[in-house]
Amino acid sequence: MPRPQKFRRVTHTPGFTYFKPQGIPMPLLDEVVLTIDEFEALRLADLQALSHEEAATKMKISRATFGRIIEKARQTLVDAIVNGKAIRIEGGNYRMGKMFEFQCKSCNRSWKFSAAAAEQKDCPRCKQRGWSR
Numbered sequence: 175m176p177r178p179q180k181f182r183r184v185t186h187t188p189g190f191t192y193f194k195p196q197g198i199p200m201p202l203l204d205e206v207v208l209t210i211d212e213f214e215a216l217r218l219a220d221l222q223a224l225s226h227e228e229a230a231t232k233m234k235i236s237r238a239t240f241g242r243i244i245e246k247a248r249q250t251l252v253d254a255i256v257n258g259k260a261i262r263i264e265g266g267n268y269r270m271g272k273m274f275e276f277q278c279k280s281c282n283r284s285w286k287f288s289a290a291a292a293e294q295k296d297c298p299r300c301k302q303r304g305w306s307r
């Protein structure tokens with residue numbers, strides 16, 4: 175039996191979950207999977223520019239675990255970019271807080287986020303302010 179892993183806390187789900195290189199038919203594409211916890215690690219460390227220490231605290235994991243997650247996440251992305259593979263974002267070992275669902279009045283996209291990310295009210299597609307529903 176695999177060792178049970180501690181859940182990583184995630185506050186954002188991805189607004190976009192599939193990326194593919196242009197001009198390559200799907201059947202010919204290799205695919206890599208970026209898990210939701212890896213996505214969150216990249217978002218915190220590389221987009222929000224938090225230190226590993228701060229990001230690990232937000233995800234409620236050790237700094238060493240965070241280091242392993244982000245290392246794997248970067249390798250996965252580089253593999254896709256260098257070798258022309260599609261990227262699917264799904265799965266992983268994570269748990270979210272209480273969820274809120276928002277919907278954009280401009281483009282109708284809906285998305286969810288947890289209470290710990292209450293600042294995230296802008297539509298991931300068109301950047302208009304979203305509305306609770």
Ligand SMILES: [Zn+2]
Nearest residue numbers: 278281297300
């Ligand atoms: Zn929108």
